Amino acid sequence: MRPNIFKFATTELSQDAFICYILDYYEDGFKERYPFEHRFARVFIDKILEKLEIKNLQINSLEVKKQHMSIDILLIINKSIYIIIEDKTFTSERENQMSGYREKVIKSYGVTEENVYCIYYKTGDESYTYISRIQEGKNTKTLLREEIIEIFGNYEGSNIIFEDYLINLKDIQNERENFKHRDLRRETLTWSEIIGFYNELDKAFVQLKSEGVMPKEIEFNWHYTANQNGGFMCYFFQNVLDFEEYGYYLQIESSSKHDKSIYENLKFVFKVWSDKKDISLLYKGLDILNESYGDTIRKPSRFARGSWMTQAIIKDCLVIDEMGTLNVYETALKMVKWLKSLRFLKDRLKQLV
Structure with a gap:
């Protein structure tokens, strides 16, 4: 396999430069000499406009500004439409980051907010809950890795940089989806595969909510949590049981050490939050x-005092088929049953203090 520049150019600045490089081919002057790149640049812009639901726009001029007013990429179409592209690889948006950029554009160019749009362009991974919050922003849409791969499938030329970009994204996607082929009777999951599993769990819980199986008020989310043991990826369920000074939630915790069984590396646990760090609750x-x-549950090796404490570990939380592979939907369904069963204990658990 030949070298791929995007195995080395992994920063957001590198991706900014590549996106601007693509868009530079939009100019008519490249139509004859670089027809494939020119055609794709136009497809790329069309997909952005389609995503933003901007219809019937005749483009007479396109300006591409990189790192302008701290904005990753700013597109100015016909000197009247402003599109902010917030480009992320493996980091997330800072709080109100795009809202701040929107205000800068409105103030600097003297335009109305109706003519300012935002695209959150993400080639890494993000939880469904976080993506949903981003999309609540005015005139704000997301372009995620799977969509970006589909868009780049429209490129018909042989530009090695274009090819490298698409190959790299497909490699990342394959790393995430490889968990679907792991025989978990003999193997465990890598860090990338755990993220892929969490991505699929998101889809399953969205489906279970739409089917009325999962209580709509229970929130689910996932992110990396740092600790002195190397950190872990946690998938957690909020709003399960909340009392005045403490409450219960459930969480999947993935170990950063992948030399044990799948049930050691993916633990489904009962957690207690306590404002007073009251270990007696455990x-x-x-x-x-x-x-x-x-x-069906077991006590952890020790109880540790804190604001978020593990009370018990559920022994069998995964549904593994006869081939040893994870059945994500059935696993999600099983977890919902645990969530519901814990809620049945509300009256007893609320009397612990």
């Missing part, structure tokens, strides 16, 4: 959980 609540769940 002892009192565990008795109630043991009465209800028996040997």
Whole structure:
């Protein structure tokens, strides 16, 4: 396999430069000499406009500005339409980042907010919940890795930089989706595969909510959590049981060490949050959980005091088929049953203090 520049050019600045490089081919002057690149640049712009639901726009002029007013990429169409492209690889948007850029454009160019749009262009991974929040912004849409791969499938030329970009994105996608082929009777999941599993869980929980199986008020999300043991990727369910000074939620915790069984590297746990870091809640609540769940749960090796504390580990949280591969939908369905069953203990658990 030949070298791929995007295995080395992994920063957002590199991706900014590549996107601007594509858009430079939009000019009519490149139509004859670089027809494939010119045609794709026009497809790329058309896809952005389609995503933003900007219809019937005749483009007479296109300006591409990189790192202008701290904005990754600013497109100015016909000197009247302003499109902010917030480009991310493996980081996330800072709080209100795009809103701040929108205000800068409105103030600097003297335009109305109706003519300012935002694209969150993400080639890394982001939780469904976070993406949904981003899309709540005015005139704001997302372009995610799978969509970007589909767009680049329209390129018909042989430009090695274009090819490298698409190959690299496909490699990332394949790394994420490889968990679907792991025999978990003999293997465990890599870090990339755990992220891929979480991506698929997002889709499953969205489906279960639409089917009325999962309570709509229970929120789900995932992110990386740092700790002294190397950190882990956690997938957590909020709004399960909330009382005045403490509450319950469930969480999947993935170890950064992948030399154990899948049930050691992906733990589904009962968590207690406590404003007062009250460890006595763990002892009192565990008795109630043991009465209800028996040997389907186990106590962690030790209780640790904190704002977010592990009370019990669910022994069998995954649905693995006869080939040893994960059935994501059935696993999600099983987790929803645990969420619902914990809610049935509300009256008993709210009396721990």
